[in-house]
Amino acid sequence: MSERKTVLITGSSRGIGAAAARRFAQEGWGVGLHCRARLDRAQALGAELRALGVPVGVYQGDVSDRAQVDRVVADFLRDFGRLDVLVCSAGLARQELFTDVTQASWRQVLGVNLDGVFHCCQAVLPHMLHRKAGKLITLSSMWGQVGASCEVAYSAAKAGVIGLTKALAKEVGPSGITVNCVAPGVIATEMNAALSPETLAALAEDTPLERLGTPEDVAQAIWFLASPAGDFFTGQVLAPNGGFVI
Numbered sequence: 001m002s003e004r005k006t007v008l009i010t011g012s013s014r015g016i017g018a019a020a021a022r023r024f025a026q027e028g029w030g031v032g033l034h035c036r037a038r039l040d041r042a043q044a045l046g047a048e049l050r051a052l053g054v055p056v057g058v059y060q061g062d063v064s065d066r067a068q069v070d071r072v073v074a075d076f077l078r079d080f081g082r083l084d085v086l087v088c089s090a091g092l093a094r095q096e097l098f099t100d101v102t103q104a105s106w107r108q109v110l111g112v113n114l115d116g117v118f119h120c121c122q123a124v125l126p127h128m129l130h131r132k133a134g135k136l137i138t139l140s141s142m143w144g145q146v147g148a149s150c151e152v153a154y155s156a157a158k159a160g161v162i163g164l165t166k167a168l169a170k171e172v173g174p175s176g177i178t179v180n181c182v183a184p185g186v187i188a189t190e191m192n193a194a195l196s197p198e199t200l201a202a203l204a205e206d207t208p209l210e211r212l213g214t215p216e217d218v219a220q221a222i223w224f225l226a227s228p229a230g231d232f233f234t235g236q237v238l239a240p241n242g243g244f245v246i
Ligand code: NDP
Pocket: 010, 011, 012, 013, 014, 015, 016, 017, 034, 035, 036, 037, 038, 039, 041, 061, 062, 063, 064, 088, 089, 090, 091, 092, 093, 112, 139, 140, 141, 142, 183, 184, 185, 186, 187, 188, 189, 190, 191, 192
């Protein structure tokens, strides 16, 4: 087995996942990039990271579909032979009145944000259990901690991610595997591109540190948990949110 540590980051074609991928590559890790549709973006990032001298794989699949997740994980393990850290960053936000939420919309938001984490963690666990080592890092949101108006499905899914993280940490801790969650505040990524400049300014104003977070702010928290500094953390929620939720 290669000496080089590896990470698979779902939803790393852009945003927080892409910033995390850059962070791991800077540390010399082999990186599995993943996207649902924007293969061009993931491949461009892959070329950028390979220029740093690290091995990179690019994988595509919908995390809400278990068969596609199984294929991504099998392809990653075929290419790298080991997986040290899984980061579940793939996500989908949607603003709508609760009374307007359709069955299809509810299923899609829960399917990507919560089922997706279930699928990815379950798909990689046999490998980690066999090695008696590994770290799972999930992405929730401060809205999963306190709830967001007009984002009931998203808030429910992200609260579910916190519950999944805590319960799974208890279950697999004795097997040498840690499970932690990062719950960011408002981060300047394409996820928030639909918000008006006024809304974004108001969100920054409501943040004690008086700015929106950057993808790099969140990548630092993810890296902390993945690095040896995070070895004694499990079942925890780390919240890079500028003090928005205290
Ligand atoms: P972006 O919208 O910038 O990127 C989303 C990523 O997820 C893309 O790589 C996208 O792939 C991928 N993705 C979306 N749907 C699927 C799917 N069905 N299957 C597989 N991949 C999918 O999001 P962010 O980087 O901002 O968010 C990352 C995570 O952090 C998410 O879980 C989000 O909920 C969470 N978060 C974000 C906050 C923010 O303010 N931005 C705040 C709190 C939490 P593709 O490019 O191919 O579409």
